[in-house]
Amino acid sequence: MRIGVEVVVGEDLLGAVPQIAELVEAAGLDVLWWHPVGSAWTSSLVVAAASAAVTTTLTVAQDVALQGFHPLYLAEERHVTDRLLGGRLVTVLRGDADEQSEVAAVLLAAAAGRPFRHVGSRWTVPAGLEANSINREECIRVTPMPSGMGTAIWVGARAAAATGLPAVDSPALWAELDSGANAVQRHAVRPAVRRWDPQDEPVDELVARLRAEQQHSGVDLIAVRIAVAPGTAAWRSAVAALATVVRPSLQLERLPAGLEGRWHEPLGARAGQQQVNHLEEKT
Secondary structure, rough: OEEEEEEEOOOHHHHHHHHHHHHHHOOOOOOEEEEEEEHHHHHHHHHHHHOOHHHOOOEEEEEOOOOOOOHHHHHHHHHHHHHOOOOOOOEEEEEEEEHHHHHHHHHHHHHHHOOOOOOOOEEEEEOOOOOOOOOOOOOOOOOOOOOOOOOEEEEOOOOHHHHHOOEEEHHHHHHHHHOOOOOOOOHHOOEEEEEEEEOOHHHHHHHHHHHHHHHHHOOOEEEEOOOOOOOHHHHHHHHHHHHHHHHHHHHHHOOOOOOHHHHOHHHHHHHHHHHHHHHHHHH
């Protein structure tokens, strides 16, 4: 299972986006999932782009609200952001299921790099407006191309059933896929977000909860929303626990013999022991 964090970002947190992204990558987690609120929704992909300069390996998932976005403009912004991130962007569409399906169709066509035309219930691309009397095109191509070669778009369950894209937090659909309904989609990533309050739930209980869900539904990527203000000392400690305890515990069938107990030692003690071992080797 891949483990990351979901961070709720409002206008007050926009300035800290690069610092948070740098911390998550340094911890060794798999994904940073940005969830904008308030006015930050209008600049969703700017948040993801701000993560580019300080990360090199971290997958950056970005929630995007579809209301008010023309899918063609969204495609252009998505491609530019993905190029900044070197192909590490995942676009998570939020909104009405039918709108998700139509916007996803436009995004997929735009990412293919070939001229395309789309006629849907909400959008026609190109629009063919009467005002465009010069150089009226039957098809268009979106540039630049995204860097990523895969289909890094996630949607809700209903839109996933219509498009074949990965479904966010959809146990019922995943169970249907496991029954053999769609061999290709069955192997798609199964992402979800789960809340964790470190003060109310010890890390061992979090591991047990996520492992049970993994075995029951097949979820294979979880972004943990930590119930602590992002960037604070308590939040950093929780991120470290996700990286050093939760992630290895869920990715390994069993912990290496003799190391089971050490997995839960305080990070400072473990780092100190590593330093002692290093000094002993030198002497």
